Amino acid sequence: MEIEVSANTMYYYTGLLLIFALVSTLASHYLFMKRPLKFRTKIRSPPSPPALPILGHFHLLSSTLPKSLENLARRYGPLMRISIGSSHFLVASDAATAREILKTHDVEFASKFVFAPSHHNIYRDAEFVNAPYGTYWKFMKKLCMTRLFAGPQLERFSHIREEETSKLLGSLWRQSVGKEACDLSTELTALTNNMLCWMAMSKRCSRNPGQPKEIREIVSNMMACGAKLSFAEVHGPLKHIDLFGNGKRLRMALRKFDMLLEQIIKEYEESNEVRDPSSINEEKDVMDILLETCRDPDAEITLTKDQIKHFFLDLLIAGVDTTSASIQWAMVELFNCPEVLTKLRYEIDSVVGSTRLINESDVPNMPYLQAIVKETLRLHTPGPLLRRRCNTVCKINGYDVQAGTNILVNAHAIMHDPDTWTDPDRFIPERFMKDSDVDRKYSAIVHSQTMDLRGQDLHFLPFGSGRRACIGVGHAAIVMHITIGVMIQCFDWKVREEEKMNIKVVTGYSGAMAHTLLCYPIGRLNPLVLMNGK
């Protein structure tokens, strides 16, 4: 139930808050002026727009936060100070400043500050994505890179990706035969959620095929409650009051997730106790590996159950919507740029042909498909603001940065910087093509042809950069290339004109699509036949 706040109540609270701000400003001014001059050190701080009491720069920001920060940076420079309520940040908005923070001073900035409502989190101090740079984070990062999500480890899960892609194609084919409208958002979120759930706990999923759907419902409810918390409830004076009850709803959703994971962990532990020693080499899922690490007496640290539960939550929150939204944006751009779609189809037909489906080993031979993926992630990055916390005093761009300072690296601004990218708001995959193929007009400013997805070049950082860069980049890249590729290989797509207007509208701080993406798949090659051709 939504609680309505009457205008009178609003004025009453606003009045109180303004009086409080005035008193605290005067008090701090008085205290500061009373300090002898010799104690005042000269600190060179980055510039900042004029701020209001209490609100800070809140009035200068819109719901598309990265865009409004980009506009402010044009006026106040590539490193500026911004305040939102009681939270203060430095915002870095160009590649050179990002390089200082994420490369030159990578270790000093390897922790993160928490932008989300962390005080409602029932797993306090058990998180991985927001963990400070220390023993636990280093241990988990190593585990991710050696045993869970990197290189050959990803190969292990290829049958899961194949199986889920087949299910998606089967569903699209049925809709094309029935001439039904297809809700691409729902289809793609089911695909990315199912893949991660199966990789994480395939044993549980094979016993209970409805499990990924149940998990998705709980997690999306949790994310919806989190998104409803306003700035005032997260950073401002309402932080500890939970006036609208959103915090309580969020905690309830977290408890539901906790009960489910508790039960799943118990099942895994019981099945391990009765495990036949001959099955020791059978395929291990992520849960098996984490529980094995728990039991390992030589492990550097002993994982707690809360850490395992939170790790799964982190994967689902970080990996499901980001990947599905990126595939949706690629499809939208292809619907709107028929000439790009035609070029992609030409590449598919010449590299793969029409007797089998695209597979993962085809991707290195498909530069245009790779360029489409990169250009989509540049234009519609799902992680537009990278969070960091400085753990020591240092200098960035000649300005003094104090220990404990919160930093936002505006990846959106960097990937839309007109000094780097020609026509930065246009979808032009050609800018990522190698010299021989390139339309030179678009590759003139930076060497975009050699940029990879891992943020080595700080002009292009859709998965972040440095120590805290995304651990799922390998998985996400495979899923994006294959899913976009097979959807274009097997179907033509029809989108109503009025839908085309709607689909470009974005919302929220990550620039997600504001409307459901409805379209009509028209069968071109029968995926069920191609799957048999492999």
Ligand code: HEM
């Ligand atoms: C298109 C899909 C994805 C995009 C665009 C994306 C983007 C990002 C970005 C921008 C960050 C922050 C990096 C930084 O601060 O430097 C991040 C972190 C992270 N991502 Fe992804 N991600 C995607 C998919 C995934 C997937 C599939 C997984 C899980 C398998 C995942 C797991 C994580 C985790 C755990 C972190 C936190 C890493 C840390 O703090 O050490 N992401 N991602």
